[in-house]
Amino acid sequence: MIDxxxxxxxVVGLGRMGANMARRLADQxxxxxxxxxVRAETxxxxxxxxxxxxAATLAEVTAKADIIFTVVTDDAAMRGIFTPENLLCQAxxxxxxxxxxxxxxxxxxxxxxxxxxxxQAMEACMASSITQxxxxxxxxxLAGDQALVDAMEPLLAAISSARRYVGPTGRAAQVKALVxxxxxxxxxxxxxxxxxxxxxxxxxxxxxxxxxxxxxxxRVLETDGADMQNREHECxxxxxxxxxxxxxxxxxxxxxxxxxxxxxxxxxxxxxMIDKGLGELDKSGIAELTFKDRAx
Amino acid sequence: MIDxxxxxxxVVGLGRMGANMARRLADQxxxxxxxxxVRAETxxxxxxxxxxxxAATLAEVTAKADIIFTVVTDDAAMRGIFTPENLLCQAxxxxxxxxxxxxxxxxxxxxxxxxxxxxQAMEACMASSITQxxxxxxxxxLAGDQALVDAMEPLLAAISSARRYVGPTGRAAQVKALVxxxxxxxxxxxxxxxxxxxxxxxxxxxxxxxxxxxxxxxRVLETDGADMQNREHECxxxxxxxxxxxxxxxxxxxxxxxxxxxxxxxxxxxxxMIDKGLGELDKSGIAELTFKDRAx
Numbered sequence: 001m002i003d004x005x006x007x008x009x010x011v012v013g014l015g016r017m018g019a020n021m022a023r024r025l026a027d028q029x030x031x032x033x034x035x036x037x038v039r040a041e042t043x044x045x046x047x048x049x050x051x052x053x054x055a056a057t058l059a060e061v062t063a064k065a066d067i068i069f070t071v072v073t074d075d076a077a078m079r080g081i082f083t084p085e086n087l088l089c090q091a092x093x094x095x096x097x098x099x100x101x102x103x104x105x106x107x108x109x110x111x112x113x114x115x116x117x118x119x120q121a122m123e124a125c126m127a128s129s130i131t132q133x134x135x136x137x138x139x140x141x142l143a144g145d146q147a148l149v150d151a152m153e154p155l156l157a158a159i160s161s162a163r164r165y166v167g168p169t170g171r172a173a174q175v176k177a178l179v180x181x182x183x184x185x186x187x188x189x190x191x192x193x194x195x196x197x198x199x200x201x202x203x204x205x206x207x208x209x210x211x212x213x214x215x216x217x218x219r220v221l222e223t224d225g226a227d228m229q230n231r232e233h234e235c236x237x238x239x240x241x242x243x244x245x246x247x248x249x250x251x252x253x254x255x256x257x258x259x260x261x262x263x264x265x266x267x268x269x270x271x272x273m274i275d276k277g278l279g280e281l282d283k284s285g286i287a288e289l290t291f292k293d294r295a296x
Numbered sequence: 297m298i299d300x301x302x303x304x305x306x307v308v309g310l311g312r313m314g315a316n317m318a319r320r321l322a323d324q325x326x327x328x329x330x331x332x333x334v335r336a337e338t339x340x341x342x343x344x345x346x347x348x349x350x351a352a353t354l355a356e357v358t359a360k361a362d363i364i365f366t367v368v369t370d371d372a373a374m375r376g377i378f379t380p381e382n383l384l385c386q387a388x389x390x391x392x393x394x395x396x397x398x399x400x401x402x403x404x405x406x407x408x409x410x411x412x413x414x415x416q417a418m419e420a421c422m423a424s425s426i427t428q429x430x431x432x433x434x435x436x437x438l439a440g441d442q443a444l445v446d447a448m449e450p451l452l453a454a455i456s457s458a459r460r461y462v463g464p465t466g467r468a469a470q471v472k473a474l475v476x477x478x479x480x481x482x483x484x485x486x487x488x489x490x491x492x493x494x495x496x497x498x499x500x501x502x503x504x505x506x507x508x509x510x511x512x513x514x515r516v517l518e519t520d521g522a523d524m525q526n527r528e529h530e531c532x533x534x535x536x537x538x539x540x541x542x543x544x545x546x547x548x549x550x551x552x553x554x555x556x557x558x559x560x561x562x563x564x565x566x567x568x569m570i571d572k573g574l575g576e577l578d579k580s581g582i583a584e585l586t587f588k589d590r591a592x
Contacts, residue, residue: 127510128510139510164502166498178492178498179506181485181488185489185558186481186512186514188557189481189559192549192559193477196549196552196554199552200470200548202474206460207474209460210437210475211475213423213435213458214424215482215515215516216474216475216478219510252492253488253495256588259585259586260492262481262484262565264561269558290554292552292553
C-alpha cells in the first residue's frame with residue numbers, strides 16, 4: 001500500500017474547496033505532484049502559488065501522482081473524469097480519494113472501472129465548507145475498503161479534524177445526501193420563520209436570539225440566520241448545490257419508498273431559486289423567497 | 297402595583313406545566329392562594345401536596361388570588377376562562393399572566409375585557425418543557441405593558457432562567473408561534489432524514505453523531521433524535537400541540553401574504569398523526585410516519 005507521506009498527491013478540481021485542500025496539504029509538508037482544473041489557468045495560478053506542477057490533462061495527473069484527490073461538482077463530472085483516457089489511463093496501483101457529493105450509485109458504478117484499471121478508490125465526503133478546507137478542520141465521512149481507508153489516515157488527518165467511517169463504497173454519499181437534505185430543510189424552514197417574523201414587524205435580531213435559546217435552534221441558524229436577515233448571500237454553498245443534494249436525497253427516498261414531503265418542498269424552493277436566476281447565491285439566499293419586501 | 301412577594305398567587309390549568317410551575321412557586325416561598333383545574337380532583341390533589349387552597353370555580357380563584365397564572369391549552373380555553381362569570385368576576389386590580397400558546401388575536405381580543413374589568417394582563421409564553429417548569433429554568437417570551445412586566449420581574453425570575461421582552465400584547469404569541477413553527481419543521485425534517493437512513497440500512501447512531509457535527513445539527517436532534525430512533529414517544533409536547541402551533545403560524549402567514557411551504561407540509565404531517573390516532577404521542581412520534589417498517 002502507498003505511504004501517503006512518501007507519495008505524490010494530485011488534486012483534480014480546483015474550486016475554492018479543492019484549492020484550499022491543496023494549500024493545506026502544502027502547508028502540512030505533503031508533496032503535490034499535479035494540480036488540474038477544467039480551467040487550465042486556474043491550475044497554473046495555483047501551481048505558481050504553491051510551487052508545484054500543474055497538469056494539462058487528467059491522464060497527466062495520474063502519471064504524475066500516486067494518490068489523487070477528486071473534488072468535482074456532480075455525477076456527470078465524476079463519470080467524465082474516470083474514463084480510460086482520463087484519470088484511469090495507466091492507473092494501476094493509484095489511489096483515488098473522491099471528495100465530491102455525488103449520487104451513491106455513481107460510486108458503485110465506478111467500482112468496476114477502478115477494478116479494471118487496477119486502481120483503488122474511496123469516498124471522503126466533506127460536511128464542512130471553504131474555511132475548514134483551508135484550516136484542515138474538515139469533517140469527513142469515509143467509505144470504501146477499510147484497509148485502504150486506514151492506510152490513508154495520515155493524509156486524511158492532515159486535512160480534517162474529525163472523521164467517521166460509515167461502510168463500503170456508496171455509504172458516504174448516502175450519509176452526505178442525508179446530512180444535506182436535513183440541513184437544507186432546516187435552512188428553508190428558518191427562512192420561513194424569519195420571513196414571517198419580518199412580515200409581522202418583529203425585531204429579527206431579537207427573534208434570532210430567541211430561536212437560539214429554544215427548540216428552534218439549529219446549526220443553520222448560527223451560520224445563515226444573520227445572512228438571511230442582512231441579505232448577505234456571498235456563496236459558500238450555492239442554492240444550485242443545495243438543489244442537487246436535496247434532489248439526490250429525494251431520489252433515494254423514492255427508490256426506498258419513503259415519504260419525504262419536507263425534503264420535496266425544500267427541493268422545490270431551491271429549484272424556484274434556480275428558475276429565478278438565484279442559483280449561484282449562497283443557500284441562505286432562500287430567504288429572498290420568503291421575505292415579502294424583497295424584489296426578485 | 298401589586299408586589300408579587302406580598303401577593304397571593306393563583307394557578308389555573310394544572311397540567312404538567314401548570315402543576316410544576318405551582319410546585320416551583322411553593323419552593324421559592326411564594327404564597328399560593330388558589331389552584332384550579334377543569335378536573336376538580338387534579339386541583340385537590342395538588343392542593344394537598346402543596347398545602348394550599350384549591351378553588352372550585354374560576355370566580356373563586358380571582359377572589360382568593362391577586363396574581364393569576366393561566367396555563368390552559370388553546371384559544372377556546374382562553375376565551376372560556378376570561379368571562380365576567382369566571383376569572384373576570386370582580387377582577388378589579390387583579391393581574392393575569394397568561395402562559396398558554398394561543399393565537400395573537402386572542403390576546404388582543406381579550407384586552408377590551410381586561411380593561412372593562414379593571415384588571416391587567418400580560419403574556420409570558422414558555423419556550424421550554426416540563427422539566428424546566430419544575431426547576432424554574434423556563435425560557436419566557438414576555439409581552440404587554442412594560443411597567444406591568446417590570447413589576448412582575450421577581451415572580452418571573454423565580455420560574456425562569458431567561459426572559460425576553462418583545463413588545464405589546466400579542467407579540468409574545470407571535471414569536472412563540474414562529475419558534476414552534478421552526479421547531480416543528482426541524483422535527484419533521486429530522487424524522488425524514490432518520491427514516492430514510494433507516495430504509496437505506498445505515499447505522500442510525502452513527503448517522504445522528506454525524507448530523508450533530510454538521511450543518512444538519514439542531515436542538516431537536518438533541519432532544520428528539522434518539523427518541524425517534526428508539527420509538528420513545530412519551531409525551532412532553534404532543535403532536536396535537538405541534539399541529540395547533542404550526543396551524544397558528546400558517547394562519548399568520550396566510551394573513552401576512554407570506555409563502556411557507558415547509559410549515560404547511562409540517563402541519564399536514566402533524567395532521568396525519570392526529571388522523572391516525574397518534575396525536576397524543578410526543579412530537580418525536582412524527583418518525584412513525586417516516587420509518588417504513590413501523591406499522592401505523
